[in-house]
Amino acid sequence: MKKRLFRWGAAVSTMALLIGLLAIPAWGQTAExxxxxxxxxxxxxxxxxQMIRSDLTQADAEVGPIAVSIPAGRYDIYLYSYDPHDGGSPQVQAHEQWLLADRSRVSGVTPSFLSGIIDDLPDAEDFLSQQVNxxxxVPDLTELWARHAFxxxxxxxxxxxxxxxxxCAAFVPVQEPTGSITVYKVTSEEEFDEVFTFTLDGGDSRSxxxxxxxxxxxxxxxxxxxxxxxxPKSGWDFAGYECSLGERALTDTVDAETPFSDIANGVRINLSQGDDVVCRLFNDPTGPPPPTTTTTTxxxxxxxxxxxxxNDANTNGVQDAGELGIAGVIVNLLDGSGVLLTSTTTDADGHYRFGGLVAGDYIVEFVLPxxxxxxxxxxxxxxxxxxSDAGVAGRxxxxxxxEGAxxxxxxxxxxxxxxVEPTTAVRPTEETLPFTGASSGGMGGAAIGLILLGGLVLLAVRGKEDDAVAARLDAK
Structure with a gap:
């Protein structure tokens, strides 16, 4: 009876050990x-x-091609990264960063599209979501590659x-601007056809x-x-405005429901998407009108x-077919001695313009993004x-x-x-590969499994000895 009970207990222990071994993660792996x-x-x-690496071959440094259907247009671009940590120590590797391209590194063809680069993962976090553009x-895209940036x-x-x-990545379309503002000038002395200058947000001007x-x-x-x-123009005082939005005409009366409010020498316009606003600004002469017999200057x-x-993708300093403009680049206008006059940024297509300039010497200064x-x-x-006209320091x-040019x-x-990419890469041996985030839990689980397995062998030997003793007692 005792022998049967012992054998039943050994069988239960063996089953428990097997279940424990199956629950141990594979060597060097973490939970999915x-x-x-x-x-x-x-x-x-x-x-x-697929993981991409910074220390192996070009093929190991990217994943693709990934078939996509992204029509040309303006987009906000978002990227999402994952890199596992062992939960016990901070991650110390730098430059865990990547980007998107429409060409493979291996092809040797210069890409016409490159996204921004996602930031390093924080030391204690496994995931990072970020807007990179x-x-x-963005041009028409049918294929994409994810590249290690370093x-x-x-x-x-x-x-x-x-x-x-x-x-993963997300391309979120940006709504195209469709609004407009038009200004006319009205004076109380209609025979004088004076020229007035207007600015929008203190910069872009119209005469x-x-x-x-x-x-x-x-x-x-x-x-x-x-x-x-x-x-402000000598001889004239600002006398108010009248603006209209669609079929609704509004005067310079300020209330919470109107999209217009007073500012010095003008009007503040709260423009909604697609609004077309027309404003008439009024002036009165500060003194008696000039005689009509004088010569008009x-x-x-x-x-x-x-x-x-x-984006001079092939770095040859010449605008080639397929090379795209860059939005949001700061451009400064300096006088001939290098004093800053005004600044602007490039539009969605990479263009900029300084208008309303008198004759004289100027310098254009470009600021790298x-x-x-x-x-x-x-x-x-x-x-x-x-x-390209950007010389030393972007000037x-x-x-x-x-005049008028x-x-x-x-x-x-x-x-x-x-x-810039070197032409060769050395694949390190397994001994030289750095530890990049594999869980130490796999090693601990394997060690426990070995200890339990040793116990099973000991139980089996002890069981055989007990059987021999019982046989001798029965013979006596």
Whole structure:
């Protein structure tokens, strides 16, 4: 009876041991993470389940091609990263970062589309969601690759070599601006056809002849708040405004329901998406009107400077087919001695313009959008309309602007510094690969399994000895 009970107990112990061994994770693995993409808006791109590395070959540093259908347009771009931690120590590898491209590294073809680069994962977190581009112009895309942004690894491998899992991306369309603001000038002395200058938000200006069909127009405009003001003019006092929105005409009376309110020498306009606003600004003369027999003097003609900032993907300093403009780049206008006059930013297509300029010497200064960009060489090729004019510190040469002239060929070609890729890569041996986030729980589980297995062998030997003793007692 005792022997049967012992054998039954040994069988139960064996079953419990087997169940425990099956529950132990495989060597070097952690529990399966939840890789559900958190994005719900726009065009969602699933990037698969492959890790990419910074310390192996080009093929190991990217995943793709991933078939997509993204039409050309303006988008906000979001990326989502995953990298497991062991839960016991902070993650010390730097540059766990990646980006999207429309070309493979292995192909050797320069990409025409590159997204922004997602940040490093925080030391104690496994996931990171981040907007990497805002209102960026994207070409038609049918294939995408996820690239490690810092392949190949440089410096101490223990610190910099790492792997990262690109989970998904989202391309959220940006609504195109459709609003407009139009201004007319009306005076109480209609025979004088004076020219007045107006500014929108203190920058972009328009010149308008009073008491005529001449107008200044700003379009297209995004929804937002805009200050429309006239530049004070000697001999004239600002006398108010009248603005209309669609079929609704509003005076300078301020109340909570109107989209217009008073500012000095003008009106503040709260523009909704698609609004077309028309304003008439009024002036009275400060003294007696000038005699009509005097000779009318002509106001000086005003000129302009501008053009284009583009992604010089092949770094040749020339605007080639397929190279796109870059939105949001800061451009400064300096006088001939280098004193800042005004600033603007490039529009969605990479263009900029400074208007309402008197004759004189000017300098255009371009500001790089980030440390990962640099200027291409200036004055390349024989065609001045398609070369880059950004020289030392991003500044053009002296621009001598004649009265009423337009100098619209001042361009800047810039390119990313991270596009430089060496031609060879050495695959490290298994002993030299750094630890990149595998769970230490697998090793502990395996050790426990070995101890339990040893106990089972001991129980089996002891069982055989007890059987021999029982046989001798029965014989006696």
């Amino acid at each position: 993470p939840d890789l559900t993409c958190p994005f719900t808006q726009g065009i969602i791109v699933d990037l698969g389940a 805002g209102d960026v112009l 392949w190949p690894t440089s410096g101490d491998a223990e610190t910099y070599a790492n792997s990262i899992h690109p989970v 308008v002849t009073a008491d005529s069909n001449d107008s200044g127009v700003w379009a297209p405009l995004d929804a937002g708040t805009y200050d429309l003001a006239e530049v 002509t106001s000086p003609l005003l000129g302009s400077i501008g053009d284009f900032v583009w 980030a440390d990962t960009w640099e200027f291409s060489d200036a004055d390349q090729g024989a065609d001045d309309t398609v070369d 053009s040469g002296i621009i001598s602007l004649a 337009g100098e619209l060929t001042i361009d800047a070609g810039i390119h990313r510094t991270t596009e």
